[in-house]
Amino acid sequence: MNWLNSEAFTVLDQRIIWSDMIGNVFGLAALALGWRRSVWTWPVQFLAGLVLFTAFYGHLAGSAGKQVVVVLVALYGWWQWQRGDRGTDGHIAVRFASWRERGAMIAAAAAGTVAVALLFKAFPTLSWDPWPDAYIFVGTVVAMYAQARGMVEFWFAWLLVDLVGVPLNFANGYAFSGFVYVIYGALVLWGMRDWWLRSRTAPALEGAHA
Secondary structure (H helix, E strand, O other), X not given: OHHHHOEEXXXXXXXXXXXXXXXXXXXXXXXXXXXXXXXXXXXXXXXXXXXXXXXHOOOOHHHHHHHHHHHHHHHHHHHHHHHOOEOOOOOEOOEOOXXXXXXXXXXXXXXXXXXXXXXXXXXXXXXXXXXXXXXXXXXXXXXXXXXXXXXXXXXHHHXXXXXXXXXXXXXXXXHHHHHHHHHHHHHHHHXXXXXXXXXXXXXXXXXXXX
């Protein structure tokens, strides 16, 4: 699968790598499907993680390991949405998290970022930039978890990931990821508005599913 790490084309002197392009196109499609509250968001996210794992395995152990976690969370999300509450349109019902859930996610994100960053620093080959890389990785997992639980906060978490992900990907030569993160930002704002409005028409679920 070495072709996945070969150059697909060049745009504005930026090398676009096949694995970076294919994996992120799947990721972008998964986010769009998440906006539409379609359960198919999870199989597509699974494919995105699988493509990137295949590309990284054997030479970027840390990046490959991160995709394993993404794949596992995608399976969890699929399971949650298959059994989750449905709205009148048949799609997953959305809600705001309880304050306890918000506190737990913030604490998990902070502790997870520190732990993963320290791991990356202890094993430099796992990451090119330990702290922002850990922030993006843990933030992505937290966002996917919130999405799996149908929480509007999912979009806020993605927005915070984008703020670091865009400059980091450009700085490290993953131009396509950087461009995709910009598009992510636009989708996040639209998706946030849609889920926010839908949560206001749904029954109050404060503290539910905690």
